[in-house]
Amino acid sequence: MRDTDFPVTSSILFLRRPQVTAIAVVTAFVGVTAFLVANELHMQQVPDSFEAISLNLDFVRWTLIAGTVAVAELWYCYRHLGANHPPASAGDDTDTEATHTADADISSADKTAKIESYQFLGLPNIVTLARGALFATLAGFAGVTPIYSIAWLPSLLYGIGSALDFVDGSLARTAGRQTVLGAKLDLTFDSLGFLIAPIVAILWGQLPVWYLLLPAAQYSFKIGRNHRRRRGLCVQPLPASSVRRPLAGLQMAFITLALAPIIGANLIEILAMAVLAPSLITFIRDYLVIADYI
Template sequence: MTTTTTASLRRDWTVAVVLFAFALLAGAGGVALVTAPPIATQWFVPTTIVGIFELRFLQQHLDTNHPVDTEMGVYDTLGLANAVTLTRGAAFAAVAGFAVVEPTPALAWVPALLYGSGCLLDWADGLTARVLGRTTVLGTKLDMAFDTLGFLVAPVVAVLWGRLPVWYLSLSAARYLFKAGRGLRHRQGKPVEKLPPSAVRRPLAGVQMVFITVALAPVLSPKTVETLAIVVLPPSLLVFLRDYLAVAGYLDRQKEHY
């Protein structure tokens, strides 16, 4: 490890850009093969935009590629765990492309398979990091950013494809409102507490991932999906509200977690 971003780490970023470009072209070719070239072009544009955002985010945070418990050194390579996380980001970028594509029988399963695969990789990247002893601040940042992105693009596609009611997008909005509220308190000089660990935060996020995957898949009727959404959405919204109240200092912090 070194104290600054190394040339080898920057090379890894360049490799990530090249691999994403190849995956993008392959994806566009696949969409064109099963539909038509104009549809592939429609898919290509938003996928590229989201991918550029992800790669730029990675570039901006390369200097955080160090263990979570120290800033003494930066790893020379991105590592396997971060590579898995970036693959997840690519899958979510591909999902975003279908927001501007009309649903067809040939494409009906693709968003669900992509998003579901990305969710499985969410479990795999953390496990890989722990097994290899390479849990990094960069990995944490990528994980949180891609989680938030996935909870935005997948529900948007599901709504536009008639698979989810529009009010389910309140889940996507809640994530960004929480971040915006916390950032506003920082800018105003108000106290911002550390977000306490939660016994329900990750399980509820997992429930939402499974639900969104099922909603995207053409297996249940939109009416059935809407009924399920009424059940699974409120608990997650309440957790976001509770998290904001916790960081704003409005909740009793006698407990270290909740």
Template sequence: MSEAVRRRTGRTPRAVVAWAVAGLVALATGAAVLTAGVAPDTAGVWLLPAAVVVAWEWWFLTGNVDANHPTDAPDARRDGLGLANGVTLGRGLLYAGVAGFLLTGSLNGAWAWAPALLYGAGAALDAVDGAIARHVGSQTVLGERLDMGVDTLGFLVAPLVGVAWGRIPVWYLALSAARYLFKFGRWQRQRRGLAVYDLPDSRVRRPLAGLQMAFIAVALAPVLPVAIVEYLAAVVVTPSLLVFARDYLAVAGHVGGSDGGDEEDNGEDDEAVERVDAAGDD
């Protein structure tokens, strides 16, 4: 749990504890279903990476729970996580389920659909959490960070499973790495005292995000031949990588659209940097 919350409340928020319990229940349920439907050994192999992802989500949530306040009201911290954040964290559990199949090897029969269905469900809910937050007026800094973190998590674990199962070409992982390379390059400029400019607005990041989500879900499903999936991967990954390159040149001041430069180091909380990832968050 974050130091700020401990100093302020002296205890872990009940909603955070409730989510931890939900994560443990989800892991136990997934392992039990795999034990009954496939084999105990498969369930054990699935459980390890799934548990690692759930542990990371717990760490991320507790480290950011003190940001559970509206953007313009940092002192108005909320005790409950709210429905929108609950949906986002549910997406995180679905992606943890996907991650579990990283070491199982490809499965047969109906189980071959499991990664695609879990990831597809999480991707479909991507539009739901934001819509709920806007509808009920519960948008918070925590919600924004959770949404970005879970999106990035999905764009990492699902392609990894696709590669492990032989459904997605390994070079597609360049898209997963691009966000971290972007942040590393920006950090290097800050460390060297070079100017770091504002990220330009883009009308293509969100559509490209939806395109990537749809591609990953389709690629994981045992429907299209691998040769066709490889062709589609090349088609969808190219524009996203070009946008990453354009954005880095913009924050470095090498191309236009970088008016209003900001040389301040905002670290991991820099909203503009967090929004530039494979998910195309604006």
């Protein structure tokens, strides 16, 4: 399929390889954040004290965790590069209204037709990959001891990644470049962000451990639905909802706030209960709907 997102010139022929573009995007974001972390941890200095050695070890742990998540994201992207094409039909719903609703439609779009893939990865997918790279760099902070000089970085990384969630979809619709790959990446990175960010916040003492009920409910929903499909049990489509997308946005905003060192732990715990409860209720209700219990 001729891709019209970019002019075909000799200077950008490398962009015809989506793998190269994906590596470049993820490496760039991880590399820039690594430079910021190294600079704040004073990695340019020769360790001459226990504190300096500890900072060096923090950077090693950050690199290992962030690098592992980034490689996993690239592997997932490579695995699904064949889905870099429009949905099989106009009726296929690849809307990412909620992080647990569109997987069935994406899978059916892959299976119902063989459509020629785009030559280029495309700007919307690049933005989505940038989100994934930001979440990978955020994951690295799970291995870092909280210090004042980097206290704002996790909140900034997750906040920017969450904001881009509203950009990639708009770009895809505006440019007429909605793809099955983009929907897959968007759903996966949404789920990954909802897992990584709370873990970092908990390890940094900024969220209670029980807030992990959010990613637990999300992944339990997906596992339960897939289990029903494998057993040939009834799996009803979810009806449209006016609350899923706002609730997801609310969670993103709250987690960004919780990662920022500006609110005390007691107030955050109260807010966490208020924010978490409606999301858990929604996941339970949605599972009962797809299982045809209600």
